[in-house]
Amino acid sequence: MLSRFIMRREQLVLLFVGCAIIAGSGVMYFINASESVVPFPEEPKRPAPETESLIADDPLEPLPVIVSVQGSVQFPGVYRFDKTGRVAHALESAGGEDPGADTTQINLAAQLVDGTTLYVPRHKESNIAASLAKNHGSYLLGGAVSTSSIIDSNATSPLININTATQAQLETLPGIGEAYARAIIAHRTKQPFRKVEDIVNVRGIAEKRFEGMRDQISVQ
The missing domain is CATH 1.20.5 (Single alpha-helices involved in coiled-coils or other helix-helix interfaces)
Known part of the structure; x- marks a missing residue:
């Protein structure tokens, strides 16, 4: 037990x-x-994002240069270019000149001017001087064409064609300075003048100013 x-x-x-x-x-x-447990690493703090500048390097964008290309070209019309555009660029944009075009007096290297017309005449055009006068003066190898080149064949005195005259030619009209000349060119680019009285539709040109130049202008 x-x-x-x-x-x-x-x-x-x-x-x-x-x-x-x-x-x-x-x-x-x-x-x-x-004791052997490895602690979970903390996520590193991300740096705060840098604030982007809201000020553009160049806030003023260059305005386009608008030129009417007419005459002996493939596609006449109104074209836009940057401020470095040349006459050669305008011809290229219009499809190039026609086979019968006469560019011997056109300055292909000339810089394009806003609100102007580039007119390319034909070799056998009846009044090639008047046709060339439709161009801005700097587009011609010989320089600006005198206002006497733009002549209304039915008139007894030289008339300035307000549909084709250059800015310099328009400035020779009484009461028309640089600002009014540019306004006339801008207006006709959008809507050509059908009669001389239509010039009063240009802002700033009233009846009194029109009467002072009525006998010196034409639309053909």
């Missing part, structure tokens, strides 16, 4: 010791595991 009690006691002691060892091993495992 006593021997059984002693054996039973030894078994309980061994069981207790075994449980203690297992419990201690578990505690040590969790301690080591917690």
